[in-house]
Amino acid sequence: MLSSCCDFYTLKGVLHKMATNSDLNKKNAVNVRDMIAEKKKKRNFSNVTEKMIPTILIIIASISILTTVGIIYTLLAESIEFFKIVPIWEFFTGTVLKPLSQNPEFGILPLITGTVISSIIAMLVAGPIGLMSAIYLSEYASDKVRRTIKPLLEILAGIPTIVYGFFAFTFVTPVIRSIFPAVEATNILSPGIVMGVMIIPMIASLSEDAMTAVPNSMREGALALGATKLETTFRVVIPAALSGIISSFVLGISRAIGETMIVTIASGSSKNFTFDITQSMQTMTAYIVEVSGGDAPAGSTIYYSLYAVALTLFVFTLIMNLLARYVSRKFREEY
Amino acid sequence: MKYIDDVQVQKRMSSRVTKNNVLKNLFLAATLFGLVVLAILLIRVISQGAAWIDWNFLTGRLSTNADRAGIMGAILGTSWLMLIVIPVTIFIGVGTAIYLELYAKKGKFQSFVATNISNLAGVPSIVYGLLGLTIFVRAMDFGNAIIAGGLTLSLLVLPIVIVAAQEAIRAVPQHLSEASYGMGATKWQTVKGIILPAAIPGILTGSILALSRAIGETAPLTVLGIPALLIPFPGNIFDTFTALPMQIYYWTLDSSLVQEYAYLAAATIIVLLVLLFLLNSIAIIIRNKFQQRY
Amino acid sequence: MSPLNDGKKVKVDVKGNNDSPIGNEIVYDTNDLNLWYGQTHALKDINLSIHEKEVTAIIGPSGCGKSTYIKTLNRMVELVPSVRTTGTITYKGKNILDKSFKVEDLRTHVGMVFQKPNPFPKSIYDNITYGPKIHGIRNKKVLDEIVEKSLRGASIWDEVKDRLNENAYGLSGGQQQRLCIARCLAIEPNVILMDEPTSALDPKSTLRIEELMQELKKEYSIIIVTHNMQQAARISDKTAFFLNGEVVEFNDTNKLFTTPEDKRTEDYISGRFG
Ligand SMILES: Nc1ncnc2c1ncn2[C@@H]1O[C@H](COP(=O)(O)OP(=O)(O)OP(=O)(O)O)[C@@H](O)[C@H]1O
Ligand SMILES: [Mg+2]
DSSP states (O other): HHHHOOOOHHHHHHHHHHHHOTTTOOSSSSHHHHHHHHHHOOHHHHHHHHHHHHHHHHHHHHHHHHHHHHHHHHHHHHHHHHHHHSHHHHHOOOOEEEESSOOOOOOOHHHHHHHHHHHHHHHHHHHHHHHHHHHHHIOOOOHHHHHHHHHHHHHHSSOOHHHHHHIIIIIIIHHHHHOOTTTTTOOOOOHHHHHHHHHHHHHHHHHHHHHHHHHHHHHHHHHHHHHHHHHHHHIIIIHHHHHHHHHHHHHHHHHHHHOOHHHHHHHHOOOOOOOOOTTTOHHHHHHHHHHHHHOOOTHHHHHHHHHHHHHHHHHHHHHHHHHHHHHHHHGGGGG | OOSSSSHHHHHHHHHHHHHHHHHHHHHHHHHHHHHHHHHHHHHHHHHHHHGSSSSHHHHHHSSSSSSOOOOOOHHHHHHHHHHHHHHHHHHHHHHHHHHHISSOOOHHHHHHHHHHHHHTSSHHHHHHHHHHIHHHHIIIIOOEEEEEHHHHHHHHHHHHHHHHHHHHHHHSSSHHHHHHHHHTTTHHIIIIIHHHHHHHHHHHHHHHHHHHHHHOOOHHHHTTTTOOOSOOOOOHHHHOOOOHHHHHHHHHGGGGGGGHHHHHHHHHHHHHHHHHHHHHHHHHHHHHOOOOOO | OOOTSOOOHHHHHHHHTTTTTTTTOOOEEEEEEEEEEEEEEEEEEEEEEEEEEEEEEEEEESSHHHHHHHHHTGGGGGGGGEEEEEEEEEEEEEETTTTTSHHHHHHEEEEEEEEOOOSSSBBBHHHHHHHHHHHHHHOHHHHHHHHHHHHHHHOOEEEEEETTTTGGGGHHHHHHHHHHHHHTTOOOOOOEESSTTTTTTTTHHHHHHHHHHHHHHSSEEEEOSOHHHHHHHHOOOOOOEEEEEEEEEEEEEEHHHHHHHHHHHHHHTTSOOO
């Protein structure tokens, strides 16, 4: 305590010297206090702004809600019109889709098989390759390699799907056909594969995030017991990151289901109910493009069928997205 | 008797190590697969399209004659779309983000809006196309005009902008807003004067990325019925238009009839990719230049 | 009209006045103040009177409620949503805890300097003019004058007068803190609250700020939270010792440090705990 008192007094000496050349004591021309008080009297309007801002912001924020409402409402309203004409049961179990014929039939199953098969093909490509990339990036790659490869994968993810469609149609299909001549010029195989390539970066990066989040202590535990990196990856890292990996797969499926341009361009518009991947198949998305682009007159059955198909598509992807979120949330508390 | 037989362990060990090395290379190959495809794609597009890009192609009008076809109309259309998407998404996106991060009470409505936004992000783009067709093209009777396309694309990429803006706002340190409140600033003054200026680089970066997503989108535009016919250049937002991806789409479809159309499509793809590359470079420059140390 | 503007506009003739800690008018009067963060009872039955044109130091161990108290004085504590208070704090006779009291007015009269220097990511000039501008002063000439006056007031003018348009983050930590003080002076508050303003600074910068405070108290009432008891002893006229959310002792600094009345105060200042 004593030392502090000494400080106290030496300081006082310094201060007295300082005080003499201070400007504080000058009477200043500007009196800010008065000016502020003056301005305050005049500035009622800014009070009004202040009060209105939250309301304005709520209105802006509700645009995203309105979008959802708009989507659900338009899909439902027009679908209901559709189901008045085509019974819901017939729609979901019908294997014949002939919207333009004299006696039109609206069975969605051909579109659903097209969608499901193209998504399966895509996931057969993107799942293993994406996961292996994730393993490589998170467990094996050096920092430098990772920093080079990740931006390149981001480029892959940023290429517009129309470009992939062009690639599938003008390159991948001809290549496949030169090996397997039985494959048709439009087929579901080629766009399925290219869609898989498109989804690789998404699965790779989400799975890698999940695996990187596994604490190093868990890896070290296994490595210390003499496990190889590979064993550590499969016995420790992947099980711990499983929820993230699964949810990345589910999101990948959702992406594949909703993907439009690649299949529209490269798979043609055959509405046959088939499981033959060498043939043209139409997906739900491609059907929407075909029908809406064909100037379906508003109010016709075929016009309403657009919305029924879109509603089905919407529900499919919504379920996938909710599932992905549920999986990643459900198992998050593991570590 | 020993529980562990050393010889046995040695033997298994070497096979385990081999397995590890083999698979490591497999994983590397898988990682490179995507990049190889990317390389093939780019090489293919450039080799097909580069020769077709010249001044006439960039500034010319559409034509059924491949040698004379130009994409000025599509370039203008895409530019017009950007002119709508940028202000609309920034205004709504930043407004929503400000609301969610700074004004909303943590509660039901706030988490409802947040969940809703993440669900919107997962809705397929073609569904937005139908929404745009129903609301903007028909109900509001814009027809297949720029405004209809622009608004549809805006709604489509809005979740991206909102999330980016939220992150940017969240990254502004609390002690800055405290300093502002401490001087008697109101909430809005603090938001406008301190928080938003500090968040702008992040907001711009996110918006540009959203924009580059929007201008590559084709599916919603096909649903809106955007043509690739010989239409006059658009002069205002109520004019019919075409856009780069639509041009690519139609030329690709017809390439089985006229081989040259494939080259025109490839050339247009190059233009589109260059545009995207420029946008992304701008985003990166902004991010690096304005990275703020607080 | 603000409830505060009819308060004193007296520009006290400071010369020779600042050596008498007793007898100045009361600015802040705290009566039976209690404050809760949710369930945490952070301030308990606080009674304190703070006088004009004095330096009042608040000391006490970590977590005893010093920051909470000082942030209650300009109601910044309300930025935490779960906060609840009872009792009154009158500022120049008006209860500031009354919900109808406009916090913006209060904070215009009561400036605050924070533990970590927190200049805005703007130019030095814009940092200083931020306050005047939000209060509606836009005249460039007036603003120029305010900038010079405030920077001089915080004795940093000479160091920055040639780089007013440079980003404030280019300044050293000590300079940044003096800039923050200048920013606070720009709206000419009556009171300046300082929450450990020197704890993030090196000894030399600390000394400058302490010198500065001695200057400032000629015109402003200063309330400072500090962990450094030497600092409290050096610069303050009165000292309050907080413990577990209560005021254990409040007295003239000289008396509190030399002849503490409470055993706990004595233990604390002689370093036996905290
Ligand atoms: N935002 C908050 N929410 C809940 N409790 C809080 C909050 N801020 C402070 N507290 C609690 O209130 C009590 C007083 O905190 P305060 O920050 O005022 O202490 P302090 O005296 O300033 O401590 P220090 O010297 O460490 O700065 C502590 O028990 C603290 O845990
Ligand atoms: Mg504190």
